[in-house]
Amino acid sequence: NAGVTQTPKFRVLKTGQSMTLLCAQDMNHEYMYWYRQDPGMGLRLIHYSVGEGTTAKGEVPDGYNVSRLKKQNFLLGLESAAPSQTSVYFCASSYSRGLMNTEAFFGQGTRLTVV
Amino acid sequence: AQSVAQPEDQVNVAEGNPLTVKCTYSVSGNPYLFWYVQYPNRGLQFLLKYITGDNLVKGSYGFEAEFNKSQTSFHLKKPSALVSDSALYFCAVRDVGGGATNKLIFGTGTLLAVQP
Numbered sequence: 001n002a003g004v005t006q007t008p009k010f011r012v013l014k015t016g017q018s019m020t021l022l023c024a025q026d027m028n029h030e031y032m033y034w035y036r037q038d039p040g041m042g043l044r045l046i047h048y049s050v051g052e053g054t055t056a057k058g059e060v061p062d063g064y065n066v067s068r069l070k071k072q073n074f075l076l077g078l079e080s081a082a083p084s085q086t087s088v089y090f091c092a093s094s095y096s097r098g099l100m101n102t103e104a105f106f107g108q109g110t111r112l113t114v115v
Numbered sequence: 116a117q118s119v120a121q122p123e124d125q126v127n128v129a130e131g132n133p134l135t136v137k138c139t140y141s142v143s144g145n146p147y148l149f150w151y152v153q154y155p156n157r158g159l160q161f162l163l164k165y166i167t168g169d170n171l172v173k174g175s176y177g178f179e180a181e182f183n184k185s186q187t188s189f190h191l192k193k194p195s196a197l198v199s200d201s202a203l204y205f206c207a208v209r210d211v212g213g214g215a216t217n218k219l220i221f222g223t224g225t226l227l228a229v230q231p
Contacts, residue, residue, distance in 0.1 A: 043205065
């Protein structure tokens with residue numbers, strides 16, 4: 001049981017380049033989230049999805065786009081990377097309801113550097 | 116607006132002493148509350164949660180947390196700290212109920228340092 005898998009684990013981009021981060025979960029979770037983690041800032045929500053085909057903005061959505069075409073996958077895109085997007089990105093997923101299974105499960109993170 | 120506050124950037128405690136890591140929250144509906152721990156260069160690991168019921172919840176590694184609705188707090192506690200508890204701790208809240216966004220919002224984290 002893989003849980004939440006993020007690819008790639010590391011990436012270096014040049015300013016202006018584009019890339020897509022992939023998150024895949026095999027737990028049949030309805031909810032999926034993308035966060036970025038920066039020193040002193042905690043985890044900030046970029047975008048999230050409450051079901052297949054739906055997405056919503058989080059706290060820091062600018063410069064990012066997402067898609068949830070399949071329930072198990074949540075893609076995060078950077079159309080034109082900027083140095084300010086240098087960060088560690090985490091994907092998470094969870095069930096929508098149920099007393100026993102509401103916590104989010106996290107991937108291992110993607111370390112992105114934009115030069 | 117939905118938010119989580121962890122007022123202490125760092126908590127220092129001696130091994131064997133009790134520890135408390137503070138968290139307060141703000142939601143428009145009902146809160147689902149969570150604590151996570153992060154070790155260096157790792158993802159986040161779930162510790163415990165409050166959904167409903169007993170205000171004192173017990174979790175992994177001997178940690179517990181107390182939900183206080185009147186003070187909108189969910190402080191993490193452990194009776195006797197271990198050096199191996201040293202890590203970054205995050206509080207999180209999900210806004211649920213009618214009209215809720217269902218966002219999962221995290222605090223800025225508290226670094227726990229346990230001295231031998």
